[in-house]
Amino acid sequence: MFLQFLSNLRVTPECTRLTSFVMQQKVIIDKEDLGTFLHLRTEGDRLHTLIQESDISWSLVNDILRGNKDKVHQPRVYTLLQNARIIQHVLRSSIIPKAGDRVNITPLLSLVTHLIMSNNPFDEAQLILDYIHSLSNIRHPQTKRKKNIALGHLVCYILEKKYNLIYPEPPTEEPIFFTNASFRSLVHDPTVEGEDSEGEKEAPPEPAPIPNQNTFQDMIQRFDTMETNFGQRFDKIDLHMKTQEDRHNIDMAWICGQTDYINQNVAMINSYFTAFNPQPPPDQDPGA
Numbered sequence: 140m141f142l143q144f145l146s147n148l149r150v151t152p153e154c155t156r157l158t159s160f161v162m163q164q165k166v167i168i169d170k171e172d173l174g175t176f177l178h179l180r181t182e183g184d185r186l187h188t189l190i191q192e193s194d195i196s197w198s199l200v201n202d203i204l205r206g207n208k209d210k211v212h213q214p215r216v217y218t219l220l221q222n223a224r225i226i227q228h229v230l231r232s233s234i235i236p237k238a239g240d241r242v243n244i245t246p247l248l249s250l251v252t253h254l255i256m257s258n259n260p261f262d263e264a265q266l267i268l269d270y271i272h273s274l275s276n277i278r279h280p281q282t283k284r285k286k287n288i289a290l291g292h293l294v295c296y297i298l299e300k301k302y303n304l305i306y307p308e309p310p311t312e313e314p315i316f317f318t319n320a321s322f323r324s325l326v327h328d329p330t331v332e333g334e335d336s337e338g339e340k341e342a343p344p345e346p347a348p349i350p351n352q353n354t355f356q357d358m359i360q361r362f363d364t365m366e367t368n369f370g371q372r373f374d375k376i377d378l379h380m381k382t383q384e385d386r387h388n389i390d391m392a393w394i395c396g397q398t399d400y401i402n403q404n405v406a407m408i409n410s411y412f413t414a415f416n417p418q419p420p421p422d423q424d425p426g427a
Contacts, residue, residue, distance in 0.1 A: 140298065140306040141424030150272045157271060157344030162304055168297055173264035176297050179234075183261040186254075187269045190247050200253040212336035214243035227252045234266055242366075242373055267293065363380065 140161055147160040174181040189427075198208040204223040205213060216224065226320040227248055234247055254261050267290060274288065297306040 140295050140304070141288070144291075144294055144298075145271075145274060145288070145388065148271070150268075150273055154265070154268050154272050157268065161298060162306070164302065164304065166298055166300075166302055166304070166343055170264045170268065171266060172301060176300050177264075177293060179263040180260060181264045182264065183263075185262050185265050185269075186247060186250060187265070190250055195246075195250065200249060202257050203253050204249060212246045212249060215374075216242060216244055216246075216305075217363075217367040221359070222365070223256060224363065225250050226255055230255075234263065234270075234290070234293075236270070242370060298361070378427065380381050 143161045144159045145168070149158040150156070155169060156166070160166070160168050170181045172180050180278050197212050201207050201209045202212060204218060204220060205218050216227070227244055230248060230251055231244070235251065251261070251266075251292065271290060271294070295306070308425075
C-alpha cells in the first residue's frame with residue numbers, strides 16, 4: 140500500500156499536505172492528521188530548515204549530549220551520555236530513519252536529541268512530512284546515498300484509521316511452532332502428536348523467565364560497552380590512517396628535497412664545464 144502511495148505522491152510547496160491515490164481512492168494526509176492519529180506536535184520550529192539556515196551553537200548541544208563544550212558537531216555515538224544514547228536510538232528507529240548508524244549520527248539527529256533533553260518544543264509532524272517528501276527527490280547514485288523507503292507503517296496506519304483502507308492480504312495459515320510435534324507434522328511422522336517414539340508424553344515447555352530491572356540494566360550496560368569499544372576501534376583506525384598520511388607527507392617532502400639538491404649539483408657541474416671547457420684547436424693541414 141505504501142508503494143502505491145509513493146508512486147502517486149503529490150506534495151504542496153510548503154510540504155504540509157501529501158496527496159495520492161491508493162486502491163483507486165484519493166487520499167490526503169496533512170499535518171493535522173499526524174497530530175490526531177500519531178499524537179505528534181504540529182507547531183514549533185521546522186528542523187530541516189533550522190539545520191540548514193541557522194548557526195547552531197554546537198558547544199551548547201555537546202554540553203547536554205556529551206558533557207563537553209566542543210564547538211563542532213561530534214558524530215560518534217559512543218561519546219553520548221546514556222540518556223542521549225537511548226533517545227537517539229529511539230528516534231532513529233521511529234520518526235528519523237537513516238539518520239546515522241551504530242557508529243555515527245547526523246547533525247539533525249543530534250539537534251533533535253538536544254531539543255528533547257532540554258525540553259524545547261519543535262514541529263515533530265513536519266519531520267515525517269519532510270522525510271516522505273525527500274523520497275520523491277531524484278539523486279545521482281554516485282553523489283548521494285539513497286533514502287530508505289521507511290515510515291510506511293505510519294502512513295498505512297493513518298490510511299486505515301482515516302479512510303478504512305486495508306490492503307488485501309492472502310489467506311494466512313496458522314503458524315507452526317518449532318517443537319518436536321511440529322517437526323513430525325512436517326515430515327508426516329505417524330507418531331501420535333504430543334508423544335515421542337517410545338510412547339512417553341512430551342514434557343510441557345518451561346515458561347520463559349520474566350526479565351527484571353537488573354536484566355534490563357545489564358542489557359543497557361552491555362550495549363553501551365559494545366558501542367564504546369566499536370567507536371574506539373574506529374578512532375584507532377582513523378588515528379592510524381592519519382599517522383600513515385603524515386608519515387607519507389614527510390617522506391615525500393624529504394624525497395623532493397633530495398631531488399632538488401641533486402638537480403642543483405647537476406646544474407652546478409654543467410655550468411662549470413660550460414664556463415671552463417676550452418674550444419678544440421682548429422684542424423691543421425699536414426701538408427702545410
